[in-house]
Amino acid sequence: MIVSSKILLKKAQERKYAVGAFNTSDLEITKGIVLAGEEMKSPIILQTSEGEIKHGGMEVFFDTLKSFAEEASVPININLDHGKSFEMCKWAIDTGYNSVMIDGSKLELAKNIELTKSVVDYAHSKDVVVEGEIGLVPTPKKGEDVEILKTNPKEAERFVKETGVDFLAVGIGNVHGTYKGEPKLDFGLLQEIKRVVSIPLVLHGGSGISGEDIKKAVSLGICKINVNTELREAFTKTLRESLKDEDVVKPYDVMEPVEEAIEKVVKNKIAIFGSANKI
Numbered sequence: 001m002i003v004s005s006k007i008l009l010k011k012a013q014e015r016k017y018a019v020g021a022f023n024t025s026d027l028e029i030t031k032g033i034v035l036a037g038e039e040m041k042s043p044i045i046l047q048t049s050e051g052e053i054k055h056g057g058m059e060v061f062f063d064t065l066k067s068f069a070e071e072a073s074v075p076i077n078i079n080l081d082h083g084k085s086f087e088m089c090k091w092a093i094d095t096g097y098n099s100v101m102i103d104g105s106k107l108e109l110a111k112n113i114e115l116t117k118s119v120v121d122y123a124h125s126k127d128v129v130v131e132g133e134i135g136l137v138p139t140p141k142k143g144e145d146v147e148i149l150k151t152n153p154k155e156a157e158r159f160v161k162e163t164g165v166d167f168l169a170v171g172i173g174n175v176h177g178t179y180k181g182e183p184k185l186d187f188g189l190l191q192e193i194k195r196v197v198s199i200p201l202v203l204h205g206g207s208g209i210s211g212e213d214i215k216k217a218v219s220l221g222i223c224k225i226n227v228n229t230e231l232r233e234a235f236t237k238t239l240r241e242s243l244k245d246e247d248v249v250k251p252y253d254v255m256e257p258v259e260e261a262i263e264k265v266v267k268n269k270i271a272i273f274g275s276a277n278k279i
């Protein structure tokens with residue numbers, strides 16, 4: 001069933017768990033995510049970045065996700081992940097997405113506020129909720145050193161007040177993709193942000209963070225955790241294995257282990273996020 005993340009994250013915030021937001025770009029990934037949610041009786045956020053939507057087929061892919069969400073026995077919200085422009089967010093809202101993320105984190109504060117507010121105004125007029133980002137969650141290449149621009153709590157407070165966003169993605173040492181060395185989340189900063197921002201907080205770059213750190217982040221106010229890289233790695237690694245048997249030629253026989261691998265990763269995450277049996 002489709003349920004807005006406004007409701008899903010409010011419940012998560014009250015009961016101190018996080019809802020997993022899992023990226024998808026095709027049928028097998030989607031099936032694996034939804035099955036995992038159903039088996040764990042967990043709410044789910046299915047999300048697509050701009051590249052994933054283009055690969056999936058724009059409206060056609062959205063319709064597929066919507067069918068899965070409607071048929072599912074657990075609550076599912078469909079989210080646009082990292083929308084980069086007002087136009088992209090408008091497309092998603094008009095197409096039927098339940099929530100959109102407008103990512104103006106590379107802009108200077110005033111411009112980020114202006115862009116985010118324009119999306120919030122349009123989205124709210126259509127009953128769609130919005131996630132904004134302040135601070136910068138970088139996407140380093142494997143092994144590369146990157147400068148992490150952490151969220152400034154004062155700026156976060158102003159950003160939320162002036163934009164009216166529903167959820168806030170924060171930079172507390174988290175990065176997208178693969179971490180160089182051990183991830184070092186700044187829990188003190190997360191506490192400071194939480195003191196001045198009351199809306200649900202979002203952690204991007206959920207792959208590669210230890211279960212212990214994730215649980216701590218959730219206990220300190222993270223209500224939504226985005227996971228993509230671990231799904232992509234499970235997909236490609238399993239597909240390579242699956243293709244080794246040259247006698248297997250039916251596409252659905254090749255892809256079945258891939259779907260199972262995705263399901264396994266998602267079930268593990270759900271167990272760590274604490275969202276099992278919360279429907």
Ligand code: G3H
Nearest residue numbers: 177204205207226228229
């Ligand atoms: O928006 C998507 C995510 O932040 C995923 O990050 O690929 O590091 O898991 P990840």
Ligand code: ZN
Nearest residue numbers: 176204205226
């Ligand atoms: Zn992200």
